[in-house]
Amino acid sequence: MDRKERKDLAVEGLRKSFKTGSETIEVLKDVAFTAKAGEKIAIVGKSGSGKSTLLGLMAGLDRPDSGSIQVGDWRLDQMDEAQKTLYRRKSLGIVFQQFHLMPDLTAVENVLLPMELAGRADSSTIQRAHELLKQVGLSQRMYHFPSQLSGGECQRVAIARALLPEPELILADEPTGNLDDQNAKLISDLIFQMLENSGARGRKSVLLLVTHNEQLAARCDRILRLQSGVLSGS
Ligand SMILES: Nc1ncnc2c1ncn2[C@@H]1O[C@H](COP(=O)(O)OP(=O)(O)OP(=O)(O)O)[C@@H](O)[C@H]1O
Ligand SMILES: [Mg+2]
Structure with missing residues (x-):
């Protein structure tokens, strides 16, 4: 393909269905979109419309029935599990509704974990992990464990963790869904502010943000709506 x-x-042409007993539910029927x-990009849609299913496919955590997914130079639908693990370590940042921090690791250790698994936790990365935690307002919480942090603080750690590798793609599934209004606003501000500052060392990340929060969706460049297995919008 021409680089330009x-x-x-x-x-x-992304399709994904689930079989439960004798029944097959077609969740994604024909999903197509591109991003620079x-x-x-915000992805909105009713509960059960397939938003998390779509993000799971984008993360290479599940396999589509058919269709293609290209993220940078990766062709997810053609990759084996080992390549997908590499893709997740090198090119992906994920923020979930449940923060998914490791309970036995401190805030800074949690931020560094994906880079450590990828063998990329050199001294400049460790320094950047500290800087990112400062940027999310946790300079006094670097060595706290998740059980010693509030929900909003845990999500801030998760954001720093997602941003540290300067990934090509950031997937966020209801990142403010477990937070009160005030913390939700803080976390959304942080996501956008940190994305603006990202990419200093390379390309900027694409953000795919699943949310029920209209205000948060409106802050994205585009809103795509998932309805009856099809993604539409401008
Ligand atoms: N592993 C699975 N096996 C069977 N059905 C599944 C599986 N995963 C998801 N589904 C079904 O696929 C549909 C889409 O689920 P999904 O979690 O993607 O929805 P969602 O849009 O993220 O909803 P919500 O807004 O509630 O998070 C649901 O009807 C769900 O029951
Ligand atoms: Mg979901």
Whole structure:
């Protein structure tokens, strides 16, 4: 493919169904979209419409029935499990509704974990982990364990963790869903502010943000709506 024409992210003809007993539910029927580096895209849709299913496919955690997913130079639908693990370590940052921090690791250890697994935790990365935690307002909480942090603080750690590798793609599934209004606003401000500052050492990340929060969705460059297995919007 011509480099100039190539999109940084491209999904085509994506289908995913689940079999439970004798029943098959078609969740994603024909999902297609593209994105450029630095774009922030909100994905909205009713509960059960398949938003988390779509993010799971984008993360390579599940396999589509058919269709293609390209993230940078990765072709997820053509990769084996080992390659997908590499993709997640090198190119992906994920923020979930449940923060998914390791309980036995401190805040800074949690931020560093993906880079350590990828063998990339050199001294400048460790320094950047500390800087990111400062940027999310946790300079006094670096060595706290998740049980010693509030929900909003845990999510701030998760954001720093997602941003540290300067990933090509950031997936956020209801990142403010477990927070009160005040913390939700703080976390959304942080996500956007940190994304603006990201990419200093390389390309900017694409953000795919699943949310029920209309205000948060409106802050993205585009809103895509998942309805009846199809993604539409501008
Ligand atoms: N592993 C699975 N096996 C069977 N059905 C599944 C599986 N995962 C998801 N589903 C079904 O697929 C549909 C879409 O689920 P998904 O979690 O993607 O929805 P969602 O849009 O993220 O909803 P919510 O807003 O409530 O988080 C649901 O009807 C769900 O029951
Ligand atoms: Mg969901």
